[in-house]
Amino acid sequence: MGDVKEVYLDYQSSKPVDPRVIDGMLPYFHERFGNASALHHVGDVATEALDESRRAIADYINADHDEIVFTSGATEANNLALIGYAMKSKRKGNHIIISEVEHISIRNIAKYLERQGFEISRVPVDKYGRVNLRKLERRIRDDTILISVQFANNEIGTIQPVAEIGTLAEERGIAFHSDAVAAEGLVSFDVKRDKIHLMSLSSNDLYGPRGLGVLYMKKRYRVNPILIGGGQERGLRSGTEDIASIIGMKLAIDIMKKEMSTEVKRFEGYRKKLIDTVLAEIPDSYLNGHPTERLASNAHFRFDGVEGEALLLSFKDKGISVSTGSACTSKTLEPSHTLIATGLIHEEAHGSLQLTPGRFNEDEDIDRVLEVLPDVLARIRKMSPIYNPKTR
Amino acid sequence: MGDVKEVYLDYQSSKPVDPRVIDGMLPYFHERFGNASALHHVGDVATEALDESRRAIADYINADHDEIVFTSGATEANNLALIGYAMKSKRKGNHIIISEVEHISIRNIAKYLERQGFEISRVPVDKYGRVNLRKLERRIRDDTILISVQFANNEIGTIQPVAEIGTLAEERGIAFHSDAVAAEGLVSFDVKRDKIHLMSLSSNDLYGPRGLGVLYMKKRYRVNPILIGGGQERGLRSGTEDIASIIGMKLAIDIMKKEMSTEVKRFEGYRKKLIDTVLAEIPDSYLNGHPTERLASNAHFRFDGVEGEALLLSFKDKGISVSTGSACTSKTLEPSHTLIATGLIHEEAHGSLQLTPGRFNEDEDIDRVLEVLPDVLARIRKMSPIYNPKTR
Numbered sequence: 001m002g003d004v005k006e007v008y009l010d011y012q013s014s015k016p017v018d019p020r021v022i023d024g025m026l027p028y029f030h031e032r033f034g035n036a037s038a039l040h041h042v043g044d045v046a047t048e049a050l051d052e053s054r055r056a057i058a059d060y061i062n063a064d065h066d067e068i069v070f071t072s073g074a075t076e077a078n079n080l081a082l083i084g085y086a087m088k089s090k091r092k093g094n095h096i097i098i099s100e101v102e103h104i105s106i107r108n109i110a111k112y113l114e115r116q117g118f119e120i121s122r123v124p125v126d127k128y129g130r131v132n133l134r135k136l137e138r139r140i141r142d143d144t145i146l147i148s149v150q151f152a153n154n155e156i157g158t159i160q161p162v163a164e165i166g167t168l169a170e171e172r173g174i175a176f177h178s179d180a181v182a183a184e185g186l187v188s189f190d191v192k193r194d195k196i197h198l199m200s201l202s203s204n205d206l207y208g209p210r211g212l213g214v215l216y217m218k219k220r221y222r223v224n225p226i227l228i229g230g231g232q233e234r235g236l237r238s239g240t241e242d243i244a245s246i247i248g249m250k251l252a253i254d255i256m257k258k259e260m261s262t263e264v265k266r267f268e269g270y271r272k273k274l275i276d277t278v279l280a281e282i283p284d285s286y287l288n289g290h291p292t293e294r295l296a297s298n299a300h301f302r303f304d305g306v307e308g309e310a311l312l313l314s315f316k317d318k319g320i321s322v323s324t325g326s327a328c329t330s331k332t333l334e335p336s337h338t339l340i341a342t343g344l345i346h347e348e349a350h351g352s353l354q355l356t357p358g359r360f361n362e363d364e365d366i367d368r369v370l371e372v373l374p375d376v377l378a379r380i381r382k383m384s385p386i387y388n389p390k391t392r
Numbered sequence: 393m394g395d396v397k398e399v400y401l402d403y404q405s406s407k408p409v410d411p412r413v414i415d416g417m418l419p420y421f422h423e424r425f426g427n428a429s430a431l432h433h434v435g436d437v438a439t440e441a442l443d444e445s446r447r448a449i450a451d452y453i454n455a456d457h458d459e460i461v462f463t464s465g466a467t468e469a470n471n472l473a474l475i476g477y478a479m480k481s482k483r484k485g486n487h488i489i490i491s492e493v494e495h496i497s498i499r500n501i502a503k504y505l506e507r508q509g510f511e512i513s514r515v516p517v518d519k520y521g522r523v524n525l526r527k528l529e530r531r532i533r534d535d536t537i538l539i540s541v542q543f544a545n546n547e548i549g550t551i552q553p554v555a556e557i558g559t560l561a562e563e564r565g566i567a568f569h570s571d572a573v574a575a576e577g578l579v580s581f582d583v584k585r586d587k588i589h590l591m592s593l594s595s596n597d598l599y600g601p602r603g604l605g606v607l608y609m610k611k612r613y614r615v616n617p618i619l620i621g622g623g624q625e626r627g628l629r630s631g632t633e634d635i636a637s638i639i640g641m642k643l644a645i646d647i648m649k650k651e652m653s654t655e656v657k658r659f660e661g662y663r664k665k666l667i668d669t670v671l672a673e674i675p676d677s678y679l680n681g682h683p684t685e686r687l688a689s690n691a692h693f694r695f696d697g698v699e700g701e702a703l704l705l706s707f708k709d710k711g712i713s714v715s716t717g718s719a720c721t722s723k724t725l726e727p728s729h730t731l732i733a734t735g736l737i738h739e740e741a742h743g744s745l746q747l748t749p750g751r752f753n754e755d756e757d758i759d760r761v762l763e764v765l766p767d768v769l770a771r772i773r774k775m776s777p778i779y780n781p782k783t784r
Contacts, residue, residue: 008434010434013427013435014426014427014430016421016423016425017425017636022421029408029409030408030411033407034405038713039701039704039708039715040402041398041711042406043405043713046406072464072465072619073464073631075620075621075630075631076619076631079621083620104621104622105620105621105622108620108621108622108623109620209634209636210632210635210636211464211603211634226618226619227467228467228504229470229496229500229501230496230497230500238467238497238500239464239467239468240406240467240596240602242601243602312431321426321430321432321434323430
């Protein structure tokens with residue numbers, strides 16, 4: 001790369017751990033490493049750390065500490081929420097509702113549950129990617145046991161009407177699960193306010209370590225375990241607890257509590273600059289997702305006559321990491337199911353660019369992308385057999 | 393604790409991460425943190441790290457890199473091996489054999505599989521805790537699909553005849569799984585030599601980070617996934633890979649390859665001193681487990697007229713961390729199923745002490761335990777209504 005600074009604008013896909021979190025984790029790798037199931041001093045230290053973290057996480061989302069289950073990540077939390085709840089509740093009914101724009105882990109879990117005999121309804125979204133409440137309500141049946149709708153979309157950043165969905169679910173006696181990963185650090189969480197009964201969180205999305213997640217489980221909303229073993233986490237999630245990471249998530253939350261409001265304002269500035277400049281200066285460019293109900297760190301565009309992959313590789317050559325959609329599926333190069341669900345055709349969906357700044361970006365990173373983008377686009381469009389300028 | 397150095401002799405329950413491993417992991421938390429599913433530079437770094445670690449682990453056990461699946465720990469590896477293999481193979485048969493001295497995670501998985509309609513045979517062990525091969529062979533049926541026997545016992549340290557079991561399994565066309573966690577860093581692994589088809593490993597038991605494990609899966613031995621999601625690890629284990637920990641496990645293995653033979657000799661010295669001194673100087677004391685076929689770091693005793701819990705708490709008061717059995721169940725205070733399986737009665741099993749030294753112990757730690765033990769035992773026995781000295 002020579003002397004050019006690498007620019008990373010793909011925070012929605014993966015985040016570096018905050019150095020302050022790493023510092024705080026260090027003692028738990030070596031000096032304070034015990035097994036929380038052991039009865040001696042070293043084990044006590046681990047038990048205290050576990051308890052301390054559980055309380056901090058509960059406080060962050062306005063839950064109780066005994067409603068927090070540690071998992072190996074958001075994927076496992078989603079598995080425990082959907083498969084665990086479905087299996088536990090199958091005598092009550094076998095119908096589950098998800099949205100058409102869920103993260104791939106929820107989508108694939110839903111397919112798995114269909115093979116196990118559950119019926120899944122997928123509720124459509126509007127052109128901004130928002131779940132339509134009336135359409136959701138119309139899909140509710142007497143045998144509906146669970147509604148799973150993300151807090152915000154991990155691609156286009158659209159924030160879902162979770163409080164309204166929670167109210168609806170509670171009125172109808174249905175459990176409401178929300179995969180809140182994409183919204184972490186960007187919106188305030190309050191499971192009581194929003195009437196969320198099950199919620200998945202990831203540590204990494206708060207700038208904590210990877211390989212750790214949490215399932216919030218409201219009292220009386222029970223799930224069957226997915227991983228069987230030594231009976232840790234009250235039998236719901238077996239396996240020796242990863243204390244260093246668990247403390248890491250707590251420290252990440254401590255930082256978030258203090259800094260989120262300032263940080264979100266900074267991201268809103270980046271977002272405004274990205275969106276305003278791109279739409280003003282790039283011909284035939286459009287914003288994907290909702291104009292206002294969107295995550296502060298999300299700018300998502302589509303460009304006529306451009307292949308997302310070509311865009312991504314051109315940026316890569318210039319030392320800029322961006323995304324064309326969900327990182328979890330981007331290697332497949334399939335068009336984004338989210339964009340298709342908002343009504344785009346395949347060609348339109350393929351010409352998308354996702355820019356998600358984060359904690360360690362500086363103003364100059366945003367400037368650099370905006371400086372590079374017009375040339376990159378012009379070059380790609382020049383070689384494109386399908387680009388017909390509409391504007392100009 | 394004042395000025396007295398804390399002594400930790402419970403390495404079988406949990407290990408501190410080697411400081412050299414922590415140092416090597418650090419860059420992967422922040423500077424080199426990417427998502428291996430992303431298509432840009434940062435993602436490439438993650439993909440390379442993943443590949444590098446996979447090859448090092450494969451090499452360590454004499455497997456191929458595409459036979460290594462990363463999991464969130466040994467518990468998940470055991471779930472994937474037993475539940476995953478059973479579900480995948482249920483058309484071939486529904487009978488599974490485990491030993492009576494398996495780790496609680498295998499025992500509980502077996503109970504789960506019974507509830508799913510599988511039949512489980514539990515093969516007994518001899519008085520040293522070793523699986524009896526003839527008894528194992530007699531339990532094999534036409535519908536037996538899987539044999540799961542640990543590499544070594546996590547409580548009494550008895551090494552199982554895995555090569556013989558592997559040969560037997562292969563002759564009869566049955567898959568052989570071994571939970572190798574307790575033996576990590578203490579014996580040499582060679583899945584080809586030992587004819588092991590599925591093997592569970594934990595990163596922490598090699599002085600690597602917690603929250604990471606591996607399932608070795610020989611080619612053509614397929615399993616159904618347990619966690620559904622983005623399709624990482626060839627669809628077998630979804631969830632964004634924890635690159636820092638994955639590199640940590642690789643570094644732990646690099647150290648192990650270089651230092652294991654020296655380290656094992658040192659542990660054998662500790663073990664000899666512990667066993668010789670205790671049996672010579674403590675009246676009515678006995679060694680649990682096999683006299684020679686045992687892990688180098690394991691010394692496991694029972695003492696007439698002593699409650700394990702009292703022993704453990706007395707040691708705790710003196711700043712010494714020890715165990716009375718499996719850490720994963722020690723909080724339940726039930727007698728160890730392993731000791732019961734070796735033919736001990738409940739009272740005998742309750743009077744046990746497990747000492748498992750490890751990498752960061754020094755000679756003086758062993759001396760300190762041996763200095764404290766006689767007094768501690770004498771005091772407990774004095775108050776014991778059940779102790780009748782046999783010797784003396």
